[in-house]
Amino acid sequence: MDAVLTGIVQIQGTASVERFAYYKFEFRPEGESTWRFLTRSEQPVTEGKLMDWHTHTVAPGTYWLRLVVVDQTGNYPEPCEIRVTVKQ
Secondary structure (H helix, E strand, O other), rough: EEEEHHHHHHHEEEOOOOEEEEEEEEEEEOOOOEEEEEEEEOOOOEEEEEEEEEHHHHEEEEEEEEEEEOOOOOOOOOEEEEEEEEOO
């Protein structure tokens, strides 16, 4: 079952790899292939707040949210993707 999100949602987790450079969040509506940028941070996080997502900036519906953690060589492990439903 998808997480149902509304309002300002605090995303928690870990974004850290060896030789960390940055992490970024992207999203895309269900059924589309193009990812849209949300935010980027140059500070690694371990079991903490990664970002606040203001869901009122998107229309209600189903979305994919993706976390990409990039190292100093530009490489990244498999991104973490979750499906969510935004309600207003």
